[in-house]
Amino acid sequence: MCGIVGYIGRQEAQSILLDGLKKLEYRGYDSAGLAVYNGETIGVKKKEGRIVNVESLLEEQSLLGSVGIAHTRWATHGKPSDRNSHPHMDHEDKFAIVHNGIIENFLELKEELQAKGHTFRSETDTEVIAHLLADAYNGDVVETVQHIVKKMEGAYALAIMSEYEPDKLVAVRLASPLIIGVGEGENFIASDIPAILKHTREMVILEDGEMAVLTDDQIQVMTTEGEKIDREPLHVDWDIVTAEKDGYDHFMLKEIYEQPKAIRDTLTGRIKEGIVDLASELTLSQAEMEQIDRIHFVACGTAYHAGIVGKYALEQLTRIPVEVDVASEYRYRDPIITERTLVIVISQSGETADTLAAMREAQSRGAKVLAITNVVGSTIARDADEVLITSAGPEIAVASTKAYTSQLVVIYQLGLYLAHIRATQPRTEIEKMVEELLSLPLKIEEALKGADILKMLATELARHNNLFFIGRGLDFAVALEGSLKLKELTYIHSEAYPAGELKHGTLALIEEGVPVISLATQAFTYDKMVSNIEEVKTRGAHVLGITTAGSVDLQRTADEVITVPQTLPLFSPVLTVIPLQLLSYYACIARGFDVDKPRNLAKSVTVE
Incomplete structure (x- = not known):
């Protein structure tokens, strides 16, 4: 800091x-x-x-x-x-x-x-x-x-x-x-x-x-x-130029638009013969990877939200039980760690004090620690047992954007690599997923074309002092990140909830005109999500829906709908977060606040 x-x-x-x-x-x-x-x-x-x-x-x-x-x-x-x-x-x-x-x-x-x-x-x-x-x-x-x-x-x-x-x-x-x-x-x-x-x-x-x-x-x-x-x-x-605005009004906007390049760079060199190959970067042997019986994601803030996505991804791809912890709580809860536990710490800067302390606690208990970070020479990168670098380049704005999506891509790469090593997914399925992973930069570019509409919607959102994000499964994980981005940039009180939990208390806060941003991209919960949207609409909420192209039911239900290109449900967080980043950016502009330097916050948090 x-x-x-x-x-x-x-x-x-x-x-x-x-x-x-x-x-x-x-x-x-x-x-x-x-x-x-x-x-x-x-x-x-x-x-x-x-x-x-x-x-x-x-x-x-x-x-x-x-x-x-x-x-x-x-x-x-x-x-x-x-x-x-x-x-x-x-x-x-x-x-x-x-x-x-x-x-x-x-x-x-x-x-x-x-x-x-x-x-x-x-x-x-x-x-x-x-x-x-x-x-x-x-x-x-x-x-x-x-x-x-x-x-x-x-x-x-x-x-x-x-x-x-x-x-x-x-x-x-x-x-x-x-x-x-x-x-x-x-x-x-x-x-x-x-x-x-x-x-x-x-x-x-x-x-x-x-x-x-x-x-x-x-x-x-x-x-x-x-x-x-x-x-x-x-x-x-x-290259010093990478830390300049390059004609954008703010570093954050520049970094949002750099995400296709950041993901391409993060993918480069890790795809060989149609599958993910991390053998040149990881020292863990195949036998050690096969012996992993649980995984812990440990991180703070936006990186923690990447870990929540990671839980869904790694459990689906590897069938290994996964836990996700806020780093500041991890070492104080006496976590169950053995030599067969893989602890994955995520930190954009590689200097996050809480994450560093959690990493050392895990190592002292015999776990192998794999770090996902954006800074090669950082403390976490140097002290972890294994490191996977995100090639996002310098991220200057306090609110993280390209670091988050790059972290997601590294998590997917790790999941696909472990799935291949442990034979938990057929090679043909892994190749299909890798092909889709490689298509994400182009699909992000497509999602960014909706910026003008989002700017208009953000101007309206900026007039409110309270709003909600809802979603199910991976959509809920992205809702958490969308809510964090909005509150740290606009100072609007914002909360994210699993949509199925609304009826267990939160519906009491829904009243006429309250904005509810609803994510619906997961096929197996899509119908339930539409029903949840009807619940808040009935109570007067103004609903902005975010879904994939071709989702007709949501367009009939929500007041406004933003679509992103179709992808595999597992990879949807990389795309659905784009409109949420832009909404937060433009709402911050509309409220007249400092986009790159939100109050009370720091980019690199080096105290516990």
Whole structure:
């Protein structure tokens, strides 16, 4: 969530730091700030709100100097405010620090420091770190950092600078991502690669329990115990243009329209001789795959909804029992895990703290963990036993779109691969399903052609403060995702229900004019779904139906109907989610809200 940028070199740091922060805006934030050493002291400018607020301060008085750190904050301790913004300094303004994560024992540490005469200016846990540094400084900032991290409990990615030793930046990582950029006569710190990709493509990724000491011409990586580490930089061959809007009004709209390409890229290289072949990506042997007797999907938010679809898909294709858990609850419910359990964690960023914690819990109990993620070098990708990458490309908007559909496609690929290995589906059926899977990009392009109608419908939806989504089976799984998209973008109260559950309480909330978005694509529940729609219509609901082309009964029943191309019922979620994404996007526009940065939310959630 929080964004970190650091620079040490021979150029003016201010512009580099600001540019880096802007590249990290997709992570979500509520304040921003910079600290730069000017040759005598460390100057700080920080402000609640958007980066533009900090830029206004800098227009009045620049921060001159070639060494600095910067931050975008997403509040955990202390409400969003100027004084709670990063960077933070000690009471004598000798140390400046930016921090991503949580210091769980900060109150205890704060009380100890206050007893020694330290005074605090913020409500944050981060400020404690600056005071610890000042209290323990022994003339060597590296040794001091190594000393204080032993006192800290929690998760942190830190960038530290000191007036005492202004020719150094120190970076430390424990359970929060942090990378080092290697330049010529300059070096960088960042919480994510896009922040510094403009300046260097050579990256050193810090692991947990590691730190780096940067000067303008040298980088030394070591453990927090002081043991030196030799690590070759990783060359990152990313196209910066992929993180730009390319003429679209918003990143979200761009990413919705990128879904055909994202799915094509995710399918590329995994289809051989008419079937899915993941042998080159997975180390699990055929014997191990045959021994799997249960599967757990574990994820958060949109990725959790992908897991619900995954339950239907994998149970149908492999006949293995599947459970789906919200990651933040998984490790606290004492799940039944054995060595024959496959735990599948899903995370767009690969840094989701709850999912990472659940993954480690599963591994500690002997399960194999397979990660589905979009980021190759992420913590989850590195620490999982197996990894399947979604090739969605950078997703900048906070509301996930192309990452979700790419996750679905990877789940289908895994299901078809396991079905072939375990012989739970005839090869001829698998080949038919693979052929249909390959047709999905074209069918998404067809579904996107209904954008103009959806824009008109969304304008009407935006006038309401409450609405409902209903569906059965896989349609209910998509209804959950549609409801989440609408509420996170428009702030409209929205709920998704299995349509058969309406009569067990929810019908009491249906009254004249309430919008109900109804999904009906599953043949074996279609007639029941039409009856459920009649139930809400009878009570005055205004129904928008979403179904496949040719579904005549729904067109007679619903007030408006949006159709998507026909596909196998199992693959329908990839198509039915498209109009729901567009509805949410256009309803957000109609209500005048920030599409790419919804309030209170962050793209990469790295605290539990």
